[in-house]
Every structure is written in C-alpha cells, then in structure tokens.
Amino acid sequence: MQQPFYTSSEINRKGDYRNNKKLIEKIMVDENTKFIPYFNGKNFFKEINENIEALKLNNNQIKFFFPKEIKNPIFLGVANDTNYVGLDLSKQNLNLDLWLKENEVIVEDLRKYGPSLNDIDASFLALTNGMFFWHNSHQFCGSCGFKNKSREGGFVKICSNDKCGKSHFPRTDPAIITLISFKDKILLGRSPRFPEGMYSTLAGFVEPGESLEQALEREVFEEVGVKVRNIKYFDSQPWPFPASLMLGFFAEATNEKMNIDYNEIEDAHWFSIEELKTLQHPSINGGFKLPRVDSIARRLVDNWINKFN
Ligand SMILES: [Zn+2]
Known part of the structure; x- marks a missing residue:
C-alpha cells in the first residue's frame, strides 16, 4: 500500500537521544546538522532547478542570519545519517520580507508544496509544524498556569512551578x-x-x-x-x-x-x-x-x- 503523505520510513525519530542532554546540545552546534525553519504555521521553500525544495540551513547560516539565540529548538530525528532540528523563527526580530527576498526563499503553507516534496522533507516539515503548534499553544501549564519549560529535545514540556512539575506531551x-x-x-x-x-x-x-x-x-x-x-x-x-x-x-x-x-x-x-x-x-x-x-x-x-x- 502507498505510504501516507507526510510520513517517511527513512526517518528515525531517535527517541533515545532525547534524554541525552549532552548529545542533544552537541547536535545543536554540529556543522552537519540540518535546521528546518518555521514561521507562524508556515515553512520555508526554495526553488532549485524549477523544483520546489524545503529550505534547510546549516549552523553557519543560522549564526549568520540569526545572531540572537533561537530558543527551544526541537530535535526531530535522523535521516540518511544526518540530524534534523526544527527552529521556530516566529519570535525572531527579523525583517522577514527582506530576508526572503535576499535569499530567494518562499514562506508558505506546507499544503501548497507538500505533494511535490520528497517524503523525508515533507515528513520533517509536518513534524516541525505539529511540534511548534503544540509548543506555542502550550506555553503555560494547563494545571497551574505557570510557564512550561521545554525538555527532552522539545518532546516534553515541564511546568516550572516546583509544587506542580507536571509533564505535558505533544498532542494529536x-x-x-x-x-x-x-x-x-x-x-x-x-x-x-x-x-x-x-x-x-x-x-x-x-x-x-x-x-x-x-x-x-x-x-x-x-x-x-x-x-x-x-x-x-x-x-x-x-x-x-x-x-x-x-x-x-x-x-x-x-x-x-x-x-x-x-x-x-x-x-x-x-x-x-x-x-x-x-x-x-x-x-x-x-x-x-x-x-x-x-x-x-x-x-x-x-x-x-x-x-x-
Ligand atoms: Zn503546573
């Protein structure tokens, strides 16, 4: 049977990495890591040889474009021996229009280009969207109202109130x-x-x-x-x-x-x-x-x- 869109059998989410804080920190600064940017429910695309591809950035490009630290990255998983990380640029103080124009980048709803992407990119973009939607709609603990902290590569949010400490997990x-x-x-x-x-x-x-x-x-x-x-x-x-x-x-x-x-x-x-x-x-x-x-x-x-x- 046909593999469902926005899924890929080539992706390993590596749930065992998420608890390994040192490894996650290393992945975040590794020059081979691919970063998938996200902006208010939309994704970034580039036209390459008349094909639309998902924009993926490396660490040097991230540092160059976004000198201010980007908070709460999400470790998405591994494909073809490469680590992938989602980055939410929604709160970056960035002149998006200028940045997009200078770099010939398109920011769009994934559904516009999803069917023409390869399944690894489509799947990582869908995962990125789902995760950041959850993060942005669960900034505060639903039990006590204190701020949540991102943990385990972004797959758990923990209430910062010591008396509560409730863990919150991604919703679907x-x-x-x-x-x-x-x-x-x-x-x-x-x-x-x-x-x-x-x-x-x-x-x-x-x-x-x-x-x-x-x-x-x-x-x-x-x-x-x-x-x-x-x-x-x-x-x-x-x-x-x-x-x-x-x-x-x-x-x-x-x-x-x-x-x-x-x-x-x-x-x-x-x-x-x-x-x-x-x-x-x-x-x-x-x-x-x-x-x-x-x-x-x-x-x-x-x-x-x-x-x-
Ligand atoms: Zn709480």
Whole structure:
C-alpha cells in the first residue's frame, strides 16, 4: 500500500537521544546538522532547478542570519545519517520580507508544496509544524498556569512551578474519515470551508469515551442522517494542520436516503463511478473536484475508483 503523505520510513525519530542532554546540545552546534525553519504555521521553500525544495540551513547560516539565540529548538530525528532540528523563527526580530527576498526563499503553507516534496522533507516539515503548534499553544501549564519549560529535545514540556512539575506531551487529535458506499455509489459532501467545487468523504473528531467506530456512526448520522454497517479500517494519515491524525474507514449505508444537517455541511450527494471519473454530477453545476492528492480522503476515493478498473 502507498505510504501516507507526510510520513517517511527513512526517518528515525531517535527517541533515545532525547534524554541525552549532552548529545542533544552537541547536535545543536554540529556543522552537519540540518535546521528546518518555521514561521507562524508556515515553512520555508526554495526553488532549485524549477523544483520546489524545503529550505534547510546549516549552523553557519543560522549564526549568520540569526545572531540572537533561537530558543527551544526541537530535535526531530535522523535521516540518511544526518540530524534534523526544527527552529521556530516566529519570535525572531527579523525583517522577514527582506530576508526572503535576499535569499530567494518562499514562506508558505506546507499544503501548497507538500505533494511535490520528497517524503523525508515533507515528513520533517509536518513534524516541525505539529511540534511548534503544540509548543506555542502550550506555553503555560494547563494545571497551574505557570510557564512550561521545554525538555527532552522539545518532546516534553515541564511546568516550572516546583509544587506542580507536571509533564505535558505533544498532542494529536484523532479524527475519523469515512468513505460510505451504497451498492455502486459513494457519498461525498462539502463543508462551506472547502475549496470551491470540492466534495470529500465525511470526517469528524473522536470524542472522549468513544470508540473509532462509534465516532464514525455518530458523525455520519449527525451530518447526513445515514446509518452505516460493515465498518472496515483502511489506513491512517497524519494531518498536523494543525494537530490531527486521520483514521480512514470504509462503511456501507443501510439505505441511500439522506437527511442532511445544513449547519454542518453545505451539500452531499451519491456519486456513481462514471460521475467520479468524469467529475460531473447532475446536481452540481459546472462539475466538481475530488479532495487534494495528499489527503487520505483522496486515497479512499481512488481506492474505490480502482475497484472498477
Ligand atoms: Zn503546573
């Protein structure tokens, strides 16, 4: 099966390094370490021979561009015998526009270039984004309100209040996403926040005390009023935009009657294989689009289409 986007089997996160403070300190000043910069939810890219690549900096470049110390680097892991570290430049007092222009660097949302990056870069960038989103949204202890300190290469935050000392770990929120079929048709819907014309599989966050299957049954019933059976797991997909883990499923509707909740979704239809291939549907003016190629939603739909080839 195809490896999910934003993951790479070439990356070793080296969790055992994180406790080794001396080693982490050494990696931070090593001239072979590659630094991945991050800026307010965005990443840095460079166009090289008409290809887009993730910008990676070495220690000399870091010192040259950012003479002030960059706090709380994150040790991301190792790939091809090279250590990778994430750096948050969001709080650097830097004239970003000038820096970008002088160095012909582009700062953009990872999703814009993600599908064209190699899997090691895409995976490290996704990890960097997820980690810094967590760091920036957990600056203070949720139990006592004191400031948290970054530890273990950035993978733990510890409350600075001696009386509390609570450890906080990176968060990722599970969400189910499901391709619902009825005989030879599948159900796709669109939320008002989707790009124009795009229809996708239904998805929703898992709530506390709920199994994945229960979350799936609940979300589908809430959104389109359809009951499902034969729930089968497909695959997962990290989606750190900012903090989700998508869990993909197939399920069968017990009948095709829909009762759409228009507070949740804007539109939903049953699509035949012919409609999926031609991107035309009798109820959608001007045709429709399938989900992004780097999403598990697209892989679910493609998997369905391929059954008919
Ligand atoms: Zn605390």
